[in-house]
Structures are given as structure tokens and as C-alpha cells.
Amino acid sequence: MIVRPSLLMLTALAAGASALTNAIAAAGPAPAPAPAPAEQTRLGVSIQQDMAARDRAAAQRNRALDMREQAARAAEARLKAAGVGAEAAPPGRPGAPAADPADERYGELARIYQAMKPKAAAVVFEQLAMDVQVEVAERMRDRSTAAILAAMTPKGAAALSMAIARRQAAPAPGARVAAR
Numbered sequence: 652m653i654v655r656p657s658l659l660m661l662t663a664l665a666a667g668a669s670a671l672t673n674a675i676a677a678a679g680p681a682p683a684p685a686p687a688p689a690e691q692t693r694l695g696v697s698i699q700q701d702m703a704a705r706d707r708a709a710a711q712r713n714r715a716l717d718m719r720e721q722a723a724r725a726a727e728a729r730l731k732a733a734g735v736g737a738e739a740a741p742p743g744r745p746g747a748p749a750a751d752p753a754d755e756r757y758g759e760l761a762r763i764y765q766a767m768k769p770k771a772a773a774v775v776f777e778q779l780a781m782d783v784q785v786e787v788a789e790r791m792r793d794r795s796t797a798a799i800l801a802a803m804t805p806k807g808a809a810a811l812s813m814a815i816a817r818r819q820a821a822p823a824p825g826a827r828v829a830a831r
Contacts, residue, residue, distance in 0.1 A: 730762075757783075761790035764799065773802035785814045 764772045764787060776784060776799055788796050788811060800808045 753786075757786040758790050760787045765791055765795040769795075769798035769802040773799050773807075777803055777807040781810065781814050784811050785818055788815060789818075 760783075764776060767775075776787075779787070788799075791799075800811065803811070
């Protein structure tokens with residue numbers, strides 16, 4: 652006689668074995684987590700390398716911006732120091748002309764236009780009145796003036812050149828000579 656186990660008996664045996672293995676797994680140390688599938692593939696490695704390169708580039712840009720900010724602060728401090736030094740000079744010094752507020756404004760405009768890119772400066776420069784253009788151009792360095800003139804329209808550049816030439820040909824009494 653062959654004894655066949657019943658289906659209920661086999662199910663109970665499988666449930667008992669499963670409970671026993673779960674109890675053993677819970678009591679033991681936790682297994683190390685398996686690495687994510689993306690980390691194991693070439694695509695995952697490539698993505699990680701691209702992200703690392705992007706992070707390095709972002710860090711380099713941030714360092715460059717920090718350096719620019721520091722340079723701007725240093726230049727600003729130098730300008731303030733130069734401005735303070737000029738204001739601290741005694742006004743009655745013999746041989747020194749009195750500081751004219753208009754001269755200071757034109758000098759400030761000249762520094763601003765010299766700091767701009769010539770193409771952008773030329774667009775704005777042409778919109779100024781001719782006497783202002785001449786005053787500012789005389790206070791600018793020759794190289795900056797030339798770059799702005801080159802970026803201006805031919806008509807505007809010719810008009811400014813002629814105005815500068817007329818002014819230099821017949822200087823007004825008491826007009827200051829631009830130091831370049």
C-alpha cells in the first residue's frame with residue numbers, strides 16, 4: 652500500500668519551512684544592500700562621470716565668479732582711494748586748477764565708457780550730445796577712443812572726429828589738456 656500525502660499536509664509543511672527560514676533571516680545580521688543596477692552598467696558609470704564633470708565645471712565657474720567679485724571690490728577700493736586722495740588735496744595749491752564738478756562727471760563717464768565693450772559703448776555714445784561726446788572722448792585713453800570710434804557708424808565717427816579736430820585746432824582759453 653502506497654501512502655500518498657494529502658495536499659493539506661504538503662501545504663502545512665511548506666508553510667512551516669517558510670516560517671522557519673524567515674525567523675532565521677530576521678535573527679541574523681542584515682545583508683549588505685546590493686548596488687543599484689544603474690551603478691553596475693556602463694551607462695550608469697558614464698552618467699556618474701558626466702555628473703562629476705558638470706560639478707567640477709560648476710565649481711570652476713563659481714571660483715571664477717568669486718575672483719571677479721574680488722577684483723571688482725579691489726578696483727572699487729582703488730577708485731575710492733584715488734577719489735579720496737584727490738578730494739583731500741588742498742584746493743589753494745599754487746599752479747593747480749580748481750576742481751570743476753563738470754570735469755569730474757566727464758572723467759567718470761570716460762571711465763565708464765572705457766570699461767564697456769566698444770560695440771555697446773558706441774551705440775550709447777552716439778546718442779549723446781556732440782559736446783558731451785567730445786568732452787568724454789578727450790578724457791578717455793586713445794586706444795579706448797579708437798575702439799569706440801571703430802564701432803560707431805561712419806557718420807557718427809566722422810562727426811565726432813571732426814568735432815575733436817576742431818576743438819584741438821582752436822583750444823578755448825583755459826581749456827585743460829587731457830592727460831592720456
